[in-house]
Amino acid sequence: MTDQQSGDGEGTERKRRVVRRRRDMDFTPVRNGMDFLLSAFDHLSQRDGVPGRRDLKYAVLHLQAAVEVLxxxxxxxxxxxxxxxxxxxxxxxxxDKGSFTSCTVLAAVDRLNNIVTLQITKEQRQAISSLADTRNALTHLGHTGSVYAVEAQAATVLDFLLSFIHEELRPALSSEAAYVKATMEQLSTRLGQVKALVKQRSQRLERELRPLADRVVQCGECQQWAFVLGEDEPSCRFCLATCVDGHDAAVSQLERGTADAIAHCPTCEWQYYTVVVGARVAKNKTASVDLCFHCLTDYAREDVASA
Structure with missing residues (x-):
């Protein structure tokens, strides 16, 4: 190999390293927003369940950044x-150059409502506004407000953002869909650790879930009693975890040790094992039932055994 060839090879390798570095730093708006959201969860999800003031500060800063970017x-x-x-x-x-002044976060909310015709509620808009005010106070004034007030703001906005990502961003993604899905799965597993968020989401969902109590089971991902059966895609209203169908949901219960066994359903036409033997539903969390996770028929144990 000649010196020139060697030099050309080294130059090519340097270019490749530069390209790799640039690629590593390539954060699209969605990726950037999800990264901020993960960081916010990191600061809120402490082992003892009680985030300190420093964690809450960075949770607010990064959550505000996530809201704006997403x-x-x-x-x-x-x-x-x-x-x-x-x-x-x-x-x-x-x-294209990124050389412009962007709209405020509240202007973004209003444009999403008025132009894109989304339905961001007044309460959600107020929560986003309060979070923005807290973020500004933390950044410029050394804010030392109540921990519980900050937690409440963060909980409301996180509640909104999870639904917003699930409903408004994920369906239209292509190359980033797998990344967002994987990130949402990470967020789902941490969701139950944020006490303020658990309380806020549970209260919001209580009225919605009450009439469904005979077909709501405990979610394997977040451990909340919010997993609704009898839908095309059974899903958790709390953390948004989904199963493909009733069979998938039944297998999940068995694998996580929240069912004694699964069996064929004698009533519905479903061909897979969908009856969870020893299931528990929100209507009576202490009593076990034998429930088909597809057609919702409740069986006595002897009926399932003889099917």
Missing amino acids: LKARLIREHWSLVFSDPGKAKKADY
């Missing part, structure tokens, strides 16, 4: 000009 990611999907502070003066060249 809301604007949805705006960009509608049209790139909507993230400018003044869309009427938006220039594509400035957008």
Whole structure:
């Protein structure tokens, strides 16, 4: 090999390293927002369940960043000009360079409601506004407010963001879909650790789940009594974990040790094992039943055994 060839080879390798480094730093808006959200959860999910003031501070800062980035990611999907502070003066060249003043987070909320026609409620908008105020106070004024107030704000916004990602971002993703799905799974496993969030989501879901109590079981992911059966895709209303069908949900219960056995259903046409023997439902958490996770028929143990 000649010196020139050797030099060319070293130059090519240097270029490859540069490309790899650039690729490592390539955070799209959705990836960036999910990364901030993971960090917020890291600071809220402490082993003893009680985040300290420093953890709460960084949880607020990173959660606010996640809200802003993810809301604007949805705006960009509608049209790139909507993230400018003044869309009427938006220039594509400035957008491509990232050289522009973007809209505020509340302006993003209003544009999502008025232009994209989403339904972000007044309560959710207020929670986002309060979080933004707290973030500004922490950054510029050395905020030393109540830990419980910060937890309550974070809980409400996290509650909103999980649903927003699930409903508004995931369905339209292509190359990032697997990443977002994997990140959501990580978030689901941590969700039950955030006490304030557990309380806030549970209270919000209580009225919704009460009439479904005879077909709500404990979720294997977050351990909350919020997993609703009898739907095309059985799912947890708390952490948004889903199963493919009733059979998948039944197998999950068996694998996690929350069922004695699974069996064929004598009533419905479903061909797989869907009856969970020894299941427990929210209507009476202390009594075990033999329930088909597909057609919701409740059997006596002898009926299932003889099927």
